[in-house]
Amino acid sequence: MTEVIDKAFAAALYADGDEGLDTGASLLAAAPEADAELWRRGEELVRRAWERGWQPADVIRMVGRAQDDIAHGTDRAHQTQLAAELITTETRRYGDTLPPRWQAQLAELIPQSTPRTDRFSQATTTLALYRLLLRLPAIEPVGPAPGTPLHAPPPPGHEEPRILTRIRALLAKAEATGFPEEAEALTAKAQELMARHTIDEALLASRTHAKDTPGACRIGVDAPYETAKAILLDAVATANRCRAVWNEAYGFSTVVGFEPDLEVVELLHTSLLVQGTAAMTKAEAGQRAGGRKRTKTFRQAFLLAYANRLGARLAAAAEDVTVESPDAGELLPVLAARDVAVTSHTERMFPETSTTRVRGATDHEGWTHGTAAANKAHITPAQRHLP
Incomplete structure (x- = not known):
């Protein structure tokens, strides 16, 4: 299971060009038992984005701006929904400790069910998103990363003035x-x-x-x-x-x-x-x-x-x-x-x-x-x- 994902990532995420997307997607499409681990890897990539200064709205914006993967046949709407689902599930682990701006951004992320596609198309979209997340550079942080203790956490039921x-x-x-x-x-x-x-x-x-x-x-x-x-x-x-x-x-x-x-x-x-x-x-x-x-x-x-x-x-x-x-x-x-x-x-x-x-x-x-x-x-x- 892990070996299949490692091979798919090596072909699609770490190699230059788009040819590896087909190879990686073929490997994942033939290994449904690897789906749970594939999702866990996605959450890990999202977590790394937080550590490099990105926030939920930033990631969604970058997915929407991506042009190169569209030409390869990935579905932008599906990719955006997948990103929203990953962000939503990953940030649940922080409970109520997220800063107010994070909470507002997450409130605007409403993951919606997308039409089911064949496993190859699904894997292609997933790998294209993971490649984008992997290649996000470090940017100037505008607040603490999730999980960092807040100096003054908002009180329960905190609302804007x-x-x-x-x-x-x-x-x-x-x-x-x-x-x-x-x-x-x-x-x-x-x-x-x-x-x-x-x-x-x-x-x-x-x-x-x-x-x-x-x-x-x-x-x-x-x-x-x-x-x-x-x-x-x-x-x-x-x-x-x-x-x-x-x-x-x-x-x-x-x-x-x-x-x-x-x-x-x-x-x-x-x-x-x-x-x-x-x-x-x-x-x-x-x-x-x-x-x-x-x-x-x-x-x-x-x-x-x-x-x-x-x-x-x-x-x-x-x-x-x-x-x-x-x-x-x-x-x-x-x-x-x-x-x-x-x-x-x-x-x-x-x-x-x-x-x-x-x-x-x-x-x-x-x-x-x-x-x-x-x-x-x-x-x-x-x-x-x-x-």
């Missing part, structure tokens, strides 16, 4: 409504609550002398137009006193900041991206109605302009909220100290980073419509016009 639940509900309504005025009002209220939440948490940590330190999270930046989406995320992160480092090869940005600010960045970025995509689709429909056929350059320019303009608006809004706070005298040095802590933590995590030159937008109509959409995205409680 009620204010974040309200913010989620407001943004969800803003994204769903078909009335721009209503969306603006809902987003404005959500932004007001976000700013209040961030300031309250910073002052509380300072007044109680809490030993609060920056953390990090990863946010997926999916194709197409990932450059513009990464720029938007960077703008949202910077406005909320976080730092974002984009990893283009793996399709995610690592955002560094204090936990309340990270939560705000995730919520606001997701909502603004949804709003921007909806506005882009509407503007594009108008262009097509006017006889325009090319849309790729329009979309690229639209999203770049949208991210660029929102960056300016978010920065101005963040400054206004801070200056107008009744505790501004106490707040400013507190925020300055937190900025220094975030910058230092980012530099420790990423001692070597590079600056990427963004390809300029070449579509005037796309840039104009994107800027207009950013101006309409209501992100501050007080309506202000930037010159």
Whole structure:
């Protein structure tokens, strides 16, 4: 049993090229008695991914991005489901000791039954997934690996602050409504609550002398137009006193900041991206109605302009909220100290980073419509016009 798996792995996982997948799959297809050990090996590979800094959402994202194995005939949907099942069963061994972000990611993994295929196809998909897991490199960890004792484990029944639940509900309504005025009002209220939440948490940590330190999270930046989406995320992160480092090869940005600010960045970025995509689709429909056929350059320019303009608006809004706070005298040095802590933590995590030159937008109509959409995205409680 073990010998069969070792031979299959040697052919499919450790050899170059795709030819070994057929050899390994043939060996496994003829040995149903090896299925239990094969599954155990898969859980071990998942565990090694955790030790190298990966998290459940990261692994699922990498499976979805894999292109080479699709050409060999493996089923991406089946491979994703297999990964979800492995992750779900492997993480059960940690009980309730997983950090909240892990619990949230696992809650989104809902393994579903996939149509049964012949043993050869099943083995091919399994080996392709195992090969991907085996070859995942070490990346910057954004939290402890499963099984590591937590310094401050969440109490039983721990839930997110009620204010974040309200913010989620407001943004969800803003994204769903078909009335721009209503969306603006809902987003404005959500932004007001976000700013209040961030300031309250910073002052509380300072007044109680809490030993609060920056953390990090990863946010997926999916194709197409990932450059513009990464720029938007960077703008949202910077406005909320976080730092974002984009990893283009793996399709995610690592955002560094204090936990309340990270939560705000995730919520606001997701909502603004949804709003921007909806506005882009509407503007594009108008262009097509006017006889325009090319849309790729329009979309690229639209999203770049949208991210660029929102960056300016978010920065101005963040400054206004801070200056107008009744505790501004106490707040400013507190925020300055937190900025220094975030910058230092980012530099420790990423001692070597590079600056990427963004390809300029070449579509005037796309840039104009994107800027207009950013101006309409209501992100501050007080309506202000930037010159």
